Amino acid sequence: MQPFTTLRAVAVPLAVANIDTDQILPARFLKKPRSAGYGNFLFHDERRRGDAYPLDAAAYAGAGILVADRNFGCGSSREGAVYALVDGGIRCVIAPSFGDIFASNAAKNGLLTVTLPEDVVASLRARLAASPGAEVTVDLPAQAVTDPDGAALPFEIDPFKKRCLVEGLDDVALTLEHAAAIAAYEARVAAEEPWRVPAVHA
Secondary structure, three states: OOOEEEEEEEEEEOOOOOOHHHOOOOOOHHHHHHHOOOOOOOOHHHHHHOOHHHHOHHHHHHOEEEEEEOOOOOOOOHHHHHHHHOOOOOOEEEEEOHHHHHHHHHHHHOOOEOOOOOHHHHHHHHHHOOOOOOOEEEEEOOOEEEEEOOEEEEOOHHHHHHHHHHOOOOHHHHHHOOHHHHHHHHHHHHHHHHHHOOOOOO
16 A cells, blocks of 8 residues: 555545534445446535535545544445545544544555544644645654644554554555465475365466
8 A cells, every 4th residue: 555654635524423424435336346436436415416526626625634623434344435535535534533444444555644632623623724726744754733824733643553554564565575485384294294285286
């Protein structure tokens, strides 16, 4: 997956609490392959309810950061919700809290979830709403968000999750870090206990 180190991007304020994964990606789109472009379905139904949706405003074109409200990504465990955000260009979501499974899926797909106090996030959203198109910087190695006024907002993150994001390690890449040990084990078993090795038929 794409490593995450420092991101400076337009940030979109989304002042709605309890946005669930079905709002992020409606279930009917899960039948489509990811190659269909899950970013095309990001907040699909929400963006068609008649009111102007923040992500559709010209000022937020190409946004890479979403500043949301509490309990973002609650609901079902669908990983497709993360695919939709990443494929839609969002690399970081800042919120007071997240659905646990959503946050886990995010880390495995290169999407950084930053948890900050509710009042801090609300203040950041207000400043972004007052200055559409303003940029925010997220520095993962330094564990800090820099708001449009230049103020640094430190955040905490699990060290293992941080390492995986900075180095671009998904579950497959983490397993391949042990490729030499796996190969050595397979060679030893083949030499010492050949009956355990499945026969390969052409």
